[in-house]
């Protein structure tokens with residue numbers, strides 16, 4: 001356990017900055033860029049310069065998840081900027097933030113993002129089911145996928161592209177099936193006709209346009225990630241597991257068939273890598289999807305076929321995902337789910353459809369299809 005006093009901790013909701021004690025209790029995650037720790041925070045009076053005694057007035061708040069990343073890198077400050085702008089039930093909440101030196105190297109400042117903590121991520125949930133030789137109940141897959149699409153609909157409405165959608169960046173609360181997207185370390189607000197780097201996103205979840213080197217991509221790269229995560233919940237392992245970066249396209253072509261010339265030209269006319277355009281099978285696209293996602297219902301297969309699509313323009317956008325028939329049972333007033341951690345069935349309709357006025361506007365002509373039945 002590590003405890004320290006920070007003179008200037010800013011509350012993300014009120015913008016008030018005050019001194020606080022921070023108690024870090026355990027490591028939750030370690031990524032390429034930062035460390036995530038479980039932590040508690042306590043307000044202290046401004047004249048205190050030493051850590052206060054346990055009997056002091058204020059209560060410890062938490063648990064939180066603190067993400068520490070080296071401060072002052074242009075790349076990472078985007079994460080704070082984006083988390084400060086967003087407020088959505090399916091996007092992790094930033095509660096406080098501060099900069100503080102690294103205990104091992106006092107000269108190096110670290111940005112600390114203090115977020116609401118969720119107990120589990122989707123990667124461990126998928127593994128848990130897979131290791132017990134069972135697949136996630138389709139009702140859970142519906143509830144989780146709907147919330148991913150809802151978060152994307154919100155983020156994309158501001159042009160914010162997450163750029164690293166994968167099960168370990170999807171947090172869940174197994175008792176309620178609440179889901180929140182985390183890790184905005186790669187996220188960026190995409191501007192039309194402004195190029196961005198194509199070497200983002202974790203390999204198994206990279207959209208085909210990124211693999212062939214597209215730099216003018218859109219928020220639709222996140223939808224590919226949604227499709228991969230959606231499919232992984234049925235398969236218990238990543239849908240496209242390329243052994244190395246260039247073999248990733250080969251894995252995709254085993255299911256979708258080879259990419260066509262139009263897709264390559266629109267993505268990157270200068271692409272001269274392998275195209276895997278020899279015939280690997282004779283079966284139809286839909287029979288391949290049915291075979292690969294053998295546990296999925298016909299509606300789920302149909303939705304997967306509309307998301308795992310080469311051309312980003314032909315891929316469903318988030319509100320089309322939410323409006324799809326696969327989620328119709330969620331719209332039923334009687335819909336209930338049985339979380340694995342709870343012994344009773346719980347209603348989830350209020351949690352799924354508590355749209356803000358802003359969100360309702362983003363649904364446009366699909367509003368009546370997305371909203372629940374009375």
Ligand SMILES: Nc1ncnc2c1ncn2[C@@H]1O[C@H](COP(=O)(O)OP(=O)(O)OP(=O)(O)O)[C@@H](O)[C@H]1O
Pocket residue numbers: 028029030031032033034035036065067092115116117118119120121164168169171182183184185
């Ligand atoms: N708010 C949170 N609550 C609970 N766990 C969290 C939270 N934020 C992050 N984590 C856990 O910590 C892990 C690493 O966090 P994050 O992905 O933000 O760091 P990163 O350095 O960008 O990692 P990576 O390189 O794997 O993308 C996540 O996969 C998740 O399991």
